[in-house]
Amino acid sequence: MAQPTEALFREDAYLTEAQATVIDVNDRGRIMLDRTVFYATSGGQPGDTGTMTRADGTKILIATTVTGDSKDEIIHVPAEGAALPDVGETVTLSIDWERRHNLMRMHTACHLLTVACPFPITGAAVGETESRIDFDMAETIDKAEVTAALMQMVEADHPVYAQWIEEAALDANPRLVKSKNVRPPSGTGRIRLVCIGDEASIDSQPCGGTHVKTTGEVGAIHIGKIEKKGRENRRFRIRFGPPQL
Numbered sequence: 001m002a003q004p005t006e007a008l009f010r011e012d013a014y015l016t017e018a019q020a021t022v023i024d025v026n027d028r029g030r031i032m033l034d035r036t037v038f039y040a041t042s043g044g045q046p047g048d049t050g051t052m053t054r055a056d057g058t059k060i061l062i063a064t065t066v067t068g069d070s071k072d073e074i075i076h077v078p079a080e081g082a083a084l085p086d087v088g089e090t091v092t093l094s095i096d097w098e099r100r101h102n103l104m105r106m107h108t109a110c111h112l113l114t115v116a117c118p119f120p121i122t123g124a125a126v127g128e129t130e131s132r133i134d135f136d137m138a139e140t141i142d143k144a145e146v147t148a149a150l151m152q153m154v155e156a157d158h159p160v161y162a163q164w165i166e167e168a169a170l171d172a173n174p175r176l177v178k179s180k181n182v183r184p185p186s187g188t189g190r191i192r193l194v195c196i197g198d199e200a201s202i203d204s205q206p207c208g209g210t211h212v213k214t215t216g217e218v219g220a221i222h223i224g225k226i227e228k229k230g231r232e233n234r235r236f237r238i239r240f241g242p243p244q245l
């Protein structure tokens, strides 16, 4: 039976530690908790890594985090050979914050790219040093121009925040969804919108990922490459740092 996990990262992406209770350890040694700070792989953002510390001080290395049968069920995958906690045990969670923060910066940069490049999205992957987004577009676009548009939004230091809306409001405004093939999770009655700029003046789109608080926190980024993937598909690669000359 799938058991929902309270996703603490959804309300506060900056939470790096928490205490939780083990509610299940399955026959493959995967750990379910009542609550967690570990983001589970979803929407192109990889799951968190980190540690789970038992009461006796021993640490269980978490290799990755994934969702179960439903997106509400979060499964912690321990490193091979790790000791396993007991059901009912209290553990202290700690994510690899440096890695997650880079993913948050990159994920936010992906939102900015969808503003700089307003075409339907056909695929995306967030990485620690590089991210990519595939757009359904036939136009040729100059990467220096896109980089300049991205950096303008970074330097403006716009706020980034989440807002919950009723699913019906999204149905009434389908243009909010930029992804061509992926529909935001529905059925819960509420959709999480990630907004950029005062009163979402820059952008808003449904997203369950983790983001930084302001666009300034993204830091220097650039478009490393734009690849042609078919007549109507362009793959953009975002990298950290200023453009390499």
Ligand SMILES: [Zn+2]
Residues within 6 Å of the ligand: 107, 108, 111, 194, 207, 208, 209, 210, 211
């Ligand atoms: Zn997002």
